[in-house]
Every structure is written in structure tokens, then in C-alpha cells.
Amino acid sequence: GGLWVAFWSGSRVTRYDAPGTPTHEVRLPCANVTSCCFIGEDRNVLAITTAASDDEGAGAVYGVRTDPFVGAPTSSAAF
Numbered sequence: 001g002g003l004w005v006a007f008w009s010g011s012r013v014t015r016y017d018a019p020g021t022p023t024h025e026v027r028l029p030c031a032n033v034t035s036c037c038f039i040g041e042d043r044n045v046l047a048i049t050t051a052a053s054d055d056e057g058a059g060a061v062y063g064v065r066t067d068p069f070v071g072a073p074t075s076s077a078a079f
């Protein structure tokens with residue numbers, strides 16, 4: 001029901017609902033956020049990657065619990 005967007009030069013990941021309204025935000029200590037995806041058996045942890053730079057915390061992978069939000073199930077079918 002929502003879309004999580006990583007912001008390069010934005011120090012954050014923002015969740016948008018279906019109409020496009022921001023509903024949640026995860027702030028990070030570094031500017032260049034590169035990507036995010038749900039991980040874990042329950043798909044309730046958002047893994048967030050960042051680009052290496054001189055910023056403190058840059059180049060790290062962060063994990064944030066997103067309860068009550070969970071990621072969509074994935075298929076085990078090969079592409």
C-alpha cells in the first residue's frame with residue numbers, strides 16, 4: 001500500500017501512500033542514500049544502503065524496523 005523512496009543528497013528514506021502523500025520518514029546521518037528493500041522472514045526490516053563519502057556513517061547499510069508496515073512477498077520463480 002506504500003512506496004519507500006531513498007533520496008540521494010537527501011539523508012533520508014520516505015514512505016508515500018497510494019495518493020502520494022508522505023507518511024513516514026527515516027533520517028540518516030549521511031547525505032547519499034542509494035537504495036532500500038525489505039528483508040527478514042517477516043519482511044518488516046527496511047535495509048537502507050548509502051554511498052561511501054567523507055560523511056560520518058557513509059558507506060554503511062542500515063536496518064530499520066518498519067512495523068506495522070511490511071514488504072510485499074517475493075516470488076521464488078526464476079526470471
